[in-house]
Amino acid sequence: MSTIVIGLSLGMLLFLLAAGLTLIFGMLGVINFAHGAIYMLGAYVSFEVGKQTGSFLMGVIAAITITGVLGAAVEKLSLRPLYERPHFYQLILTFGLILVLSDVVRYIWGSGYQEVSIPPLWNGTVDMLGSTIPVYRLFVIGLGVVVSTLLYLFLEKSTFGMLVRAASSDAEMVRILGLPVGTIRMAVFSIGCALSGLAGAIAAPLFPVELGMATNTIIDCFIVVILGGLGNIRGAIAASLMVGMVRALGYVYMPSWVDILTFSLLILTLLTRPQGLFFRAARSA
Amino acid sequence: MTKRLEGKVALVTGCGASGPGWGNGKAMAVLFAREGAKVHGCDIQESAALETQSIVQEEGGVMSVTACDVTQPDEVEKLIKKCVDIHGGIDILVNNVGTARVGGVVEQSLEEWRQVFDINLTSMFLAAKHAIPYMLKQGKGSIINIGSVAGVRDSGVPYVSYTVPGGSRYTFRTSNTLDMENRMALSYMQDKKLKKIYAVTADYQATRDGWEWFKKNATSSGAQIAGEDYTPLGNRDFSSVVDKIAKSDADGVFLALTGSDVVTFLKQAGQVNLSKSKVIFGPVVADETMAAGVGPSALGVNSGMRYHYTINNAANRKFVEAYQKKFNVFPPMAAGEAYDGMSWWLDTVEKTGVWDKEKWVDAFANSVRENSVEGKKTMRACDRQALQVGYWGEVVQGTPPAPALTMKITQVFPENKLFTDCKQ
Numbered sequence: 029m030s031t032i033v034i035g036l037s038l039g040m041l042l043f044l045l046a047a048g049l050t051l052i053f054g055m056l057g058v059i060n061f062a063h064g065a066i067y068m069l070g071a072y073v074s075f076e077v078g079k080q081t082g083s084f085l086m087g088v089i090a091a092i093t094i095t096g097v098l099g100a101a102v103e104k105l106s107l108r109p110l111y112e113r114p115h116f117y118q119l120i121l122t123f124g125l126i127l128v129l130s131d132v133v134r135y136i137w138g139s140g141y142q143e144v145s146i147p148p149l150w151n152g153t154v155d156m157l158g159s160t161i162p163v164y165r166l167f168v169i170g171l172g173v174v175v176s177t178l179l180y181l182f183l184e185k186s187t188f189g190m191l192v193r194a195a196s197s198d199a200e201m202v203r204i205l206g207l208p209v210g211t212i213r214m215a216v217f218s219i220g221c222a223l224s225g226l227a228g229a230i231a232a233p234l235f236p237v238e239l240g241m242a243t244n245t246i247i248d249c250f251i252v253v254i255l256g257g258l259g260n261i262r263g264a265i266a267a268s269l270m271v272g273m274v275r276a277l278g279y280v281y282m283p284s285w286v287d288i289l290t291f292s293l294l295i296l297t298l299l300t301r302p303q304g305l306f307f308r309a310a311r312s313a
Numbered sequence: 314m315t316k317r318l319e320g321k322v323a324l325v326t327g328c329g330a331s332g333p334g335w336g337n338g339k340a341m342a343v344l345f346a347r348e349g350a351k352v353h354g355c356d357i358q359e360s361a362a363l364e365t366q367s368i369v370q371e372e373g374g375v376m377s378v379t380a381c382d383v384t385q386p387d388e389v390e391k392l393i394k395k396c397v398d399i400h401g402g403i404d405i406l407v408n409n410v411g412t413a414r415v416g417g418v419v420e421q422s423l424e425e426w427r428q429v430f431d432i433n434l435t436s437m438f439l440a441a442k443h444a445i446p447y448m449l450k451q452g453k454g455s456i457i458n459i460g461s462v463a464g465v466r467d468s469g470v471p472y473v474s475y476t477v478p479g480g481s482r483y484t485f486r487t488s489n490t491l492d493m494e495n496r497m498a499l500s501y502m503q504d505k506k507l508k509k510i511y512a513v514t515a516d517y518q519a520t521r522d523g524w525e526w527f528k529k530n531a532t533s534s535g536a537q538i539a540g541e542d543y544t545p546l547g548n549r550d551f552s553s554v555v556d557k558i559a560k561s562d563a564d565g566v567f568l569a570l571t572g573s574d575v576v577t578f579l580k581q582a583g584q585v586n587l588s589k590s591k592v593i594f595g596p597v598v599a600d601e602t603m604a605a606g607v608g609p610s611a612l613g614v615n616s617g618m619r620y621h622y623t624i625n626n627a628a629n630r631k632f633v634e635a636y637q638k639k640f641n642v643f644p645p646m647a648a649g650e651a652y653d654g655m656s657w658w659l660d661t662v663e664k665t666g667v668w669d670k671e672k673w674v675d676a677f678a679n680s681v682r683e684n685s686v687e688g689k690k691t692m693r694a695c696d697r698q699a700l701q702v703g704y705w706g707e708v709v710q711g712t713p714p715a716p717a718l719t720m721k722i723t724q725v726f727p728e729n730k731l732f733t734d735c736k737q
Binding site for chain 1 (some may be wrong): 468553554573576580600602607
């Protein structure tokens with residue numbers, strides 16, 4: 029039974045990690061390779077600010093803010109001229125961003141491991157279903173639910189969300205109606221990056237904070253995004269939970285097959301439903 | 314097994330493994346026997362052949378062995394004859410023996426070149442020469458010649474990644490072997506009287522072999538295995554595995570993980586207080602760098618150490634002082650190891666007084682380092698491995714100027730406890 033809780037926590041963490049990537053891909057059609065690097069930057073910022081202020085929350089807020097601002101700047105300065113060009117320009121740009129961010133992080137913090145502890149409020153364990161579960165894992169599950177709900181409400185129910193979707197499906201028409209498509213796109217990219225930064229800050233107490241974070245996580249995120257149907261938020265949630273559950277069960281019964289199971293899921297999906305398991309036509313959120 | 318070789322006689326050359334674990338010849342001999350063949354094996358090293366034989370016999374198979382140098386015509390002739398005498402024929406000949414010397418045409422000596430051809434090719438010729446007459450008499454027979462992919466395409470990896478007897482002349486290891494670290498871990502387990510071990514092993518060959526060795530020796534000294542999990546290299550989440558360990562009745566956790574996997578494991582294990590009820594240890598799972606990444610839950614973790622700044626001898630004190638002056642921190646494990654090997658090499662080169670790399674290699678292969686930063690080290694020419702003492706330690710709370718989490722050397726193993734005789 030506890031496997032379900034662990035699977036849920038793995039899945040929700042995956043969703044948090046992949047949410048930024050999904051949003052940016054779904055709403056802008058940009059494959060943000062630098063997602064992992066921004067996630068790493070978020071972890072390092074939360075480490076540094078947490079250390080300076082002694083507050084985990086301050087660290088999280090700083091991580092969101094800095095990665096959000098960085099996202100806005102990157103969109104405005106480098107991505108904007110590339111929307112009309114072939115996709116590979118965006119790939120090269122965001123890939124270059126990984127190299128730059130990695131070196132910035134190495135320059136500031138060095139190449140060793142940094143440690144972020146679980147904040148005292150969430151530090152503890154609960155015994156449930158015969159297992160000892162860290163409270164922080166439950167917090168991650170809760171946060172995943174909150175973030176996914178907010179993201180859904182924002183895109184589906186808010187006026188700005190409607191504009192985002194409109195700009196995504198017919199940017200020209202939105203522009204003709206007198207709305208600032210550029211600003212909308214900048215906001216979307218910024219929010220996506222802030223989500224990546226949030227993920228980094230939340231993941232920091234669970235994993236070693238190190239340069240390898242940038243590349244370790246990105247594969248998992250892409251798996252979720254592809255399984256869920258490119259850029260589909262609800263699909264991403266379902267896919268995250270599915271992968272989380274498969275991995276949790278895999279670790280219990282055959283740990284050396286965990287990666288193979290995960291990739292089999294991906295391959296099967298691509299063979300049978302290449303548009304993603306949760307893709308629905310004419311629907312982008 | 315389907316007994317597809319029932320009634321056949323197979324001869325496998327090089328049926329012993331040159332190191333611990335499995336080699337191709339060993340695996341083939343055992344598999345042939347499982348399929349019902351009567352196996353005759355030979356190896357230049359009789360003890361290795363006998364080990365394979367005992368595995369086959371334990372499984373109820375039939376195997377006989379001979380010591381044989383397959384480059385010697387008379388020995389090969391005798392080998393084939395002995396196989397026929399014992400088993401009444403020869404149906405399958407596996408020419409498995411092979412070797413490699415690294416280096417291109419320019420670097421390699423003619424002598425080495427001839428040696429390789431003698432071992433790899435002439436041996437096949439000789440064995441076939443003497444086996445084919447018997448096969449002709451029977452009217453059938455199979456000859457299987459084992460070659461290397463390196464003969465078909467560039468393997469990309471030159472054979473220099475580790476030192477073995479017969480390995481590259483130009484490769485030396487000046488620091489710990491995984492094997493000696495496993496021996497220290499085993500001794501620690503016994504001292505701590507740990508009875509049930511749960512192992513978490515990175516899913517790749519070196520750590521798998523390490524754990525197999527440990528398991529064999531731990532169980533024969535009375536410990537039980539509570540569980541074993543092989544997690545992918547670069548695994549990102551250990552919570553399910555940690556949960557399984559917590560629920561098991563193991564009193565010790567053996568970690569054969571590397572790099573950030575160790576940090577991830579210890580961090581996530583710490584979050585459910587695994588170390589409160591179980592002793593966590595492993596061949597190389599802790600130093601200051603990793604402990605800093607894990608945080609306080611690294612306390613109490615035990616590990617083999619490749620170097621430590623607290624090793625108390627004049628050479629190390631001098632090195633630590635110079636390192637601190639330059640970098641303002643204590644030298645980490647990797648820095649000490651690197652300095653140790655490089656300074657040893659450079660001093661040896663200096664002493665030869667000539668500009669001749671062959672002379673340097675010869676001098677290094679037989680050199681003794683009385684005053685290394687880790688104590689006395691002796692380079693063993695046969696497998697190009699430094700004999701040295703072994704350090705075992707525990708993560709403890711440090712007081713400045715030491716880092717907040719630091720390693721404390723708890724035991725120093727003499728070299729005769731850590732190294733077995735060189736097999737040549």
